[in-house]
Amino acid sequence: TQLLEQSPQFLSIQEGENLTVYCNSSSVFSSLQWYRQEPGEGPVLLVTVVTGGEVKKLKRLTFQFGDARKDSSLHITAAQPGDTGLYLCAGRVSENTPLVFGKGTRLSVIA
């Protein structure tokens, strides 16, 4: 059973378009993180959200943590080819438990 479900699994869009990817769970998380991974490399942290309803912006990326702390979304405005990669969400149920990763959304932005 996958604790964190990410959707869509694959997404291919044109440069300049907007997109939203989702991370959902039936469990409550004390914190949730988003990572981006490029082919042949390790994931790199984009953001951490810890408060229900929290919204964080990182340039053209907007991250939201659900009010109930069970879900999160990542919205990209005016996507660019450099946004291409695998976007992973990861959550921690409590302080003493390891991070749990979703399977990721593979994004391809075509110029």
Next chain:
Amino acid sequence: SQTIHQWPATLVQPVGSPLSLECTVEGTSNPNLYWYRQAAGRGLQLLFYSVGIGQISSEVPQNLSASRPQDRQFILSSKKLLLSDSGFYLCAWSSLAGFADTQYFGPGTRLTVL
């Protein structure tokens, strides 16, 4: 600044052969260390984590083992590889056990078992 190293970068091994992957961290003390495997379409699977020298927690049953002989060294091993052991192996470290700690990943090792 902190850096994390993994080697080798790529490995092709026959079924039944042994395995040793090494991970070292520089620039920090007492890190939490992690081994993940990433198979195609299956996301990151946590294999082992360690909060100190000689302290290893295993998350999934398997024919792999991990050891931490030094504070900043983490080794993943197998006595006999299986085809299903193929994948991308990632080592990571974090500095806190708290709920908002960041995990910093190494460059990974691509293992192909034939």
